[in-house]
Amino acid sequence: MKSNGFSKLIKFLNQLEQKKISYTLAHNRDETVMLNIAVPGERWEVEFFEDGSIEVEKFISNGEILGEEVLNDLLAVYLNSDEPGIELHYNSKLANAT
Incomplete structure (x- = not known):
């Protein structure tokens, strides 16, 4: 069935x-x-x-709560690319936060 x-x-x-x-x-x-x-x-x-x-x-989640200061870093991952969402850029601030 x-x-x-x-x-x-x-x-x-x-x-x-x-x-x-x-x-x-x-x-x-x-x-x-x-x-x-x-x-x-x-x-x-x-x-x-x-x-x-x-x-x-x-x-x-790893339980860590981040503040407003990381919002620009989150968006920068996509804003730095010619084709949004295709190429990701390494950001040490975000990598250390996760």
């Missing part, structure tokens, strides 16, 4: 709501629905495919 991606998505949404975990839905790829979930110290990207498969990417 072929697994139904929609039923997996609905089941997971119900589990998140039972645990009172907030999420947002996104549609970034033709064949998927993505959930963006933020819990203390982590962020998850969970993609549900129409064929029933699921991909999960977890981002874990």
